[in-house]
Amino acid sequence: MSILALDNVSYTYKSRYQEVQAVKNASFSFQQGKVYALVGKSGSGKTTVLSLLAGLDLPSEGQVNFGNTSTRQLDRDKYRREDVAVIYQAYNLFPLLTALENVMYPLELKGIKAKEAKPQAAEMIISVGLTEEVFKRYPAMLSGGEQQRIAIARALASRPKVILADEPTGNLDTENGANIVSLLKSLAHEKNRCVIIVTHDLSIAGQADVVLRMHDGEVALEG
Numbered sequence: 001m002s003i004l005a006l007d008n009v010s011y012t013y014k015s016r017y018q019e020v021q022a023v024k025n026a027s028f029s030f031q032q033g034k035v036y037a038l039v040g041k042s043g044s045g046k047t048t049v050l051s052l053l054a055g056l057d058l059p060s061e062g063q064v065n066f067g068n069t070s071t072r073q074l075d076r077d078k079y080r081r082e083d084v085a086v087i088y089q090a091y092n093l094f095p096l097l098t099a100l101e102n103v104m105y106p107l108e109l110k111g112i113k114a115k116e117a118k119p120q121a122a123e124m125i126i127s128v129g130l131t132e133e134v135f136k137r138y139p140a141m142l143s144g145g146e147q148q149r150i151a152i153a154r155a156l157a158s159r160p161k162v163i164l165a166d167e168p169t170g171n172l173d174t175e176n177g178a179n180i181v182s183l184l185k186s187l188a189h190e191k192n193r194c195v196i197i198v199t200h201d202l203s204i205a206g207q208a209d210v211v212l213r214m215h216d217g218e219v220a221l222e223g
Ligand SMILES: Nc1ncnc2c1ncn2[C@@H]1O[C@H](COP(=O)(O)OP(=O)(O)O)[C@@H](O)[C@H]1O
Pocket: 013, 014, 020, 021, 022, 040, 041, 042, 043, 044, 045, 046, 047, 048, 049
């Protein structure tokens, strides 16, 4: 069974002056254990699809289904806290928290006490290939690649089944970008996560199990 699915999804941004149909009748089923790349020109609707999958917004028409449940029926706050993680190009770490505290944050949101959250966060940071040395550093004291690893560790701390990444390597050099992609791949293939990466980098798309292309709001499987 698919973990996440778009069922005839359309999305229209409406303002007083204009309407933009950003997603048009998109249908697709995502499975656990696979890496998906979502490619397409700027403005084709990729970020909008990701925010619908993340439950940040609801489709104008159609359904986004997590397992058997539409995001219209889901407790979307709980869904975002426990089942899905989003990683951004800009890392979005909390600047006034150390690396370790950044990763502890979602655990504490779940009600886990600091005493337990600390070793769990430490384990996550080690699992993304960093060492104890970074625990006490603030984001500004980390390289871009290290910051993105901390952002991934933070995203993984709540053990979500679905990992969504919007241009996660956009600010990284080729080598660090490739490292992040192998990390995301191992999460899908070894930890059975469903990983969906928005990218315009074709070398990243080439490493995905499935490539989807967006064109003017339409989603199609790349042949
Ligand atoms: N908040 C918004 N209000 C109005 N239009 C938007 C908004 N966000 C995105 N759009 C429009 O929706 C379309 C798809 O945007 P987006 O999903 O960000 O594409 P991509 O991520 O592929 O660059 C574009 O035409 C964009 O201008």
